[in-house]
Amino acid sequence: MPVRRMSRPTGWTRRPFDLRVTALFFAVLALALCVLGFAARTAASAAERRPVWVAVLCLLAVSAGLALRRRRRRLSPARTAQRAAVALEEAAHTALEELRAPAPEVPAAFVPRQAEADRDLPSPALLPAPDTVDYGALDADEFEQAVAALCERDGCTAVEVVGGAGDLGADVLAMAPDGRRMVVQCKRYGDANRVGSQDLQRFGGTCYTVHEADVAVLVTTSDFTAPAVEYAEQCGILCLNRAALDAWSDGTGPAPWLLVDVSGPC
Numbered sequence: 074m075p076v077r078r079m080s081r082p083t084g085w086t087r088r089p090f091d092l093r094v095t096a097l098f099f100a101v102l103a104l105a106l107c108v109l110g111f112a113a114r115t116a117a118s119a120a121e122r123r124p125v126w127v128a129v130l131c132l133l134a135v136s137a138g139l140a141l142r143r144r145r146r147r148l149s150p151a152r153t154a155q156r157a158a159v160a161l162e163e164a165a166h167t168a169l170e171e172l173r174a175p176a177p178e179v180p181a182a183f184v185p186r187q188a189e190a191d192r193d194l195p196s197p198a199l200l201p202a203p204d205t206v207d208y209g210a211l212d213a214d215e216f217e218q219a220v221a222a223l224c225e226r227d228g229c230t231a232v233e234v235v236g237g238a239g240d241l242g243a244d245v246l247a248m249a250p251d252g253r254r255m256v257v258q259c260k261r262y263g264d265a266n267r268v269g270s271q272d273l274q275r276f277g278g279t280c281y282t283v284h285e286a287d288v289a290v291l292v293t294t295s296d297f298t299a300p301a302v303e304y305a306e307q308c309g310i311l312c313l314n315r316a317a318l319d320a321w322s323d324g325t326g327p328a329p330w331l332l333v334d335v336s337g338p339c
Contacts, residue, residue: 129167206322208294208315209263216261220292221245223321227328229255242279249330253287256280257329260293268293268312270300277308290329292318309333 137156206219217236225232228250236244236259245257258276260268273291280289291305292313305312311329313321320326 133163208261208318208322211261211294213259213261216294217244217259220257220259221247223328224255224257241283242276243284246284249288251330253330254285255288255290255330256284256286257290257292260291260295262293262295264295264315267295268297268301270298270304273297273301273304273308273310273312277304277310280310288330288333292329294318 140156208216208219211219214236217234221232221234224245224247229247230250232245232247234244235246242258243256244259247255247257249255258280260272262268268291276289276291280286289308289310290313291310294315296314297305297312302312304310311333313329317326321328
């Protein structure tokens, strides 16, 4: 059976293999791949730092692609390239403006208004006392602080808590609103332990002669014995038991300096 030979088209000639052209083609291809890889890496890095303008570029590229697809039959290649160049220029301008924009300032740490107000409050020793306080639940030092707070709340000035070793009977010193010097001794006792006459005698020996009190007050969380009350009346010392203290604290009773018209040494 005879074999039919394929005839070549008229005018067709086989191109000889050219090593230089082939090498140049692969070199251009490698260069194009490197450029595309660098561009992709730069775009990924920019997307992490400035995602806004990357999104703008993507939208512009999509819009340009759609417009080019719709009008490719009506637009010449030169005009299409011109419009693409304008779109890329606008996108690059927008991206540069975004990059040049100053970084947003980190806001200062938020400080609640309550925290700001707390910084302006006086020391705990001179805080106004709350309306209701369980004075029996306080220890001796806290009780002195609470009494000092009551004095300041009701208008006393120069309020000091001086109780401790060597206080010579004075726990709180204050200047009453009417200008009289007030010396207060605080006895934080239980209900079963009443203040006796010996406590009054020790306080009476120093409140006027040492501390130069105009108003001498002994305040307790319990009560006083009858001899103690008798001695206090003789010396002009005002005795405030738990009931009188609670009345002073919640505002239903007078402050101690209002109960003393004239005071003097024993």
